[in-house]
Amino acid sequence: MFTRRKVYEPYVSPFDPCPPITPKTYQTPPQLYMPVQPPNLPQFDPYTALMKGTLWPMYYDPYDGRVEGKKVEKQ
Template sequence: MFTPRKFWHPYVSPFDPCKPILVKSYSTPPSLYIQVQPPNLPQFDPHTALCKGTLWPLYYDPYHGPVEGKHPEVER
């Protein structure tokens, strides 16, 4: 199983004038972890596929930006 969201803890300088960001994250696409597309994958219906941007649920990677709020996997 792959982890689509990666986390790291950047260096925090004691002289930084701004409030530090203690945990940063980035997203990796599911296609990085799938070598060859397996046959007979389940598919979204056409309307859902257009909304999600892919026909196959295996390749779907939701975007968690500032509008959607914090990502649920962020550890504090």
């Protein structure tokens, strides 16, 4: 399986004028982990698909908001 949210700790220079924000996080889209769309995928109904922005639940990727500066579990 995959994790959508990735965490890394950037290099912190001793000469940085500002305090660093660590750890940094970013999200990866689900289509990176499915190189070919499999046949017969389940589908959202048309109204839900319009609200979510995709017809297929496997490709739905909700935005969780920024978590910079907060403690995030490393996965």
